[in-house]
Amino acid sequence: MMRARVAYAGAIHEATPEGTRVRLADGRVREEHEVVWLAPFEPGTIFALGLNYAGHATELQFSKQEEPLVFLKGPGSVVGHRGTTRRPAGVAFMHYECELAVVIGRTAQNVKREDAMQYVAGYTIANDYAIRDYLENYYRPNLRVKNRDGGTVLGPWFVDAADVADVDALGLRTYVNGELKQNGNTRDFVTGVAELIEYLSGFMTLAPGDVILTGTPEGVVNVNAGDEVVCEIDGLGRLVNTIASDADYGR
The missing domain is CATH 2.30.30.370 (FAH)
Incomplete structure (x- = not known):
């Protein structure tokens, strides 16, 4: 559904x-x-993965890490389908990140990977913008890169887990002004969904409504004010977002 x-x-x-x-x-x-x-549900804690596709890590000239790179995002970062995201004046490189968002459905603590998918309520699409100008360290993204108001687009639909046959074989695509720029597949995860739930629940309790943003494939390009960015994931729909300028926000 x-x-x-x-x-x-x-x-x-x-x-x-x-x-x-x-x-x-x-x-x-x-x-x-x-x-x-x-957002199609009330998000709890938002966990975001960095460099979780080998191609994207190569694109950014970084190698696979021994354990997942995870950071947290605040609720103010979330905006819905057809919303706008601000591009600050003077930045050189702001890019989209089309991601599969995994929504936790019940309390998870010390979950083994073979049982992990039982704790997933469903999925949605995320577009998690990044501003590379503000990055201090690729392995420890700072707040200005990843916790900007309106910088994480979620939606449009929440899709029940039972309606997604194989979460490890979903195509992801991003279009900028109608032109295909990003084309990947979740089969290329460095760390899969079940492993991520095992990893996170091994040291903290996951609660219903918590969200795991699973990273983005290669193919990120700069976006500018006025651009329309569309992220698609097989079976989950089409997430539309527009980039706005500081002037559009009265800044």
Whole structure:
């Protein structure tokens, strides 16, 4: 099942796909642009993976690490489908990162990888922007790179885990202004979903609603104000986002 959370007519609604439109829980059908898209669930702790595709690590001239590179993101970083993300004035390299987002469904502590997928509620798409100008160390991304307001786009749909046949064989694509720029597959994970849950739950408790952003493949390019960025993942939909300037935000 695919479902979303949207704001419409002064209220928040659960919504489901209706062709190219959305059906609200009360039965009303609206066009995508008539509603405000929120993250499709209330995110808890957001765990983000760096360099989790071999090709992307090579692209950035870094080799595989002995254990996953994980950092945390605050809730203020999240924006929904069709939202905007600000590009600060004066930066030289800001890029998208199309990622599979894994949503935890029940409390997980010391989970073994063979049992790990039982703790997954479902999946959505993430576009986790990075500003390379602010990077101090590739292995320890700082706050200005990865915790910017509106820099993590989630949605549009939450898809139940049971409806994703093989999470380790999903194609990911990113288009900038309609041109394909990124084309990867989760089969190229350095550390797979089950291993990540085993790793994280081995030293901390994962709670329902926690999100694991599993990293991005190679193929990142600079984006500028006015660009439309579309991330697709097989079976999860199409996440649309627009880059805005400081001036658009009145800064």
